[in-house]
Amino acid sequence: MSQSLDIAVIGATGTVGETLVQLLEEREFPVGNLYLLASGESAGASVPFKGRNLRVRDVADFDFAQVKLVFFAAGEAATRSFAASATGAGCSIIDLSGALDASEAPSLVPEANPQLLEGLVPPYSLSSPSASAVALACVLAPLKGLLKPQRLSVLANLAVSSRGREGVNELARQTAELLNARPLEPRFFDRQIAFNIFAQVAAPDAQGHIALERRLGAEIKQLLGEPGLRVAATCALAPVFFGDSLAVSLVAEQAVDLAAVRECLSRAPGVEFVEEEGDYPTAVGDAVGQDSVYVGRVRGGLDDPCELNLWIASDNARKGAALNAVQSAELLIKHYLSKILT
């Protein structure tokens, strides 16, 4: 397409924001002027884009009327503070923070629920859901008609990069200290993450759930269009730098036709099905750096013919966040470019 869009990216210095800017370049997204924004402390840094270093500005000083599309790739607080300013200025927004619920900004995974785009009215507000929901939706949406899922149990072993650069740095620092037999001093995390697994990635609410688990449950039901699905979700933190690993157990309405599941996954868009006997995908070595969600260990139940078990590996920062947001924007402008530009 020959027309281009003026765009802002909030959170451009984070792990997700930086990947998002790279993807805008790699995928030749029709970018006119690109404004990179961050909250006060990160303003002043620079991020490379198309051979130039773009200076990161303070979002608090930004006039949203200068752009047509805004990616919110910072935390929930930034979205809460600035989303209304952006939409008030007529911008379409894609939020990656989870701050907006489905009534404000429904979740889109282009491989799973592209029909969401039908009948939207401007300014367009979309959410790019949590990385685990993106991965699950890519795998489960094509199976939905076949399985009619009743119950979904997900254990997500999340990478420390889900906690940003500080999570990555802390795992590296703790690991080096332990290997050098120095005393371990947790800083960013409150305990040892090196060679250990945390049962949760944040503080729980009064019912014991963490916000990301509630978000994952709500998002997957919306993405699959299955409001009655019963979801059990545990988000644990693993000593892995990049890439999420999900163990999934699903109860279908009827006995699962495993051959049909395999056939369906081998054709699913955005999905790489590892089907060689005895092989399986992992985060590192398969999913990280890739544009596909990897799935393997497709098997039935030990006791229940209605059960389906899967293992999913996905790049949390790229496929699970930045790429899904950019693909969502691509789909949005494919439908509505003329309305976005007006």
Next chain:
Amino acid sequence: MSQSLDIAVIGATGTVGETLVQLLEEREFPVGNLYLLASGESAGASVPFKGRNLRVRDVADFDFAQVKLVFFAAGEAATRSFAASATGAGCSIIDLSGALDASEAPSLVPEANPQLLEGLVPPYSLSSPSASAVALACVLAPLKGLLKPQRLSVLANLAVSSRGREGVNELARQTAELLNARPLEPRFFDRQIAFNIFAQVAAPDAQGHIALERRLGAEIKQLLGEPGLRVAATCALAPVFFGDSLAVSLVAEQAVDLAAVRECLSRAPGVEFVEEEGDYPTAVGDAVGQDSVYVGRVRGGLDDPCELNLWIASDNARKGAALNAVQSAELLIKHYLSKILT
């Protein structure tokens, strides 16, 4: 008790066998003569016991008529080769390898199914089940009456020590190579385990299940006396040296009374319930080196009042294997010492 037993430990040089010998000393088990045995290549090593170094002998040359009780802490092959010789010589045996099915050697977890001991006939053959089954049974057996569990989904993140010393050494070596920016050369494992998670701990069968997953399913049903329980099990391998972490989701017959669950877990033998708000147990820092199974993150379902979710951390080599075997032997001699000695 003043009487003592002559005992053999097969696999005395492995991670579990060595811990088992330590526990016989620590717990003042009534050991008469102790024979440490291993297969050819490990014979000749020595293992400390009560201030002496005991020489490890070749199991192939051993006369089982010299002992009354044999622990099989080597692999399945050793149990298959020598269990019949031991029982044929009148020995009681406790197998930790999983080689014998429930009809040959039923699984015992003293906290979960002590009633198994009623009505046994000599020579006594018992199994100490897989480490994950021990941990699950300690936590779920006291809840069984309350929950009447219908469905159980378990993701076990196993430590590399579940693959023995070679697993431990390989994780350490790979991690050091990566931190020193040297090229990674997998040796014991076929790919990178450092900062990664494997979807399975061994090769799957034609249905895609690994043997340990089938074993875990069968064991937990036998231990809980719930043959109709539908179990979904995934055994993954995590970059953790010692200690297993289990995410458990259970569907009960009726709405779960969470207050009653908490009350029950706080009194359960062999269980340490981490109930402080926001806190949770982990393998390293809590469970490793301890005699209890740690449980936390007790919470209901996001969508289903009949659901219960838990996180369990347990020392796979100690509580999950060596200690359970020794506790099983203690319970066995409490019931049947006179018959074992004749």
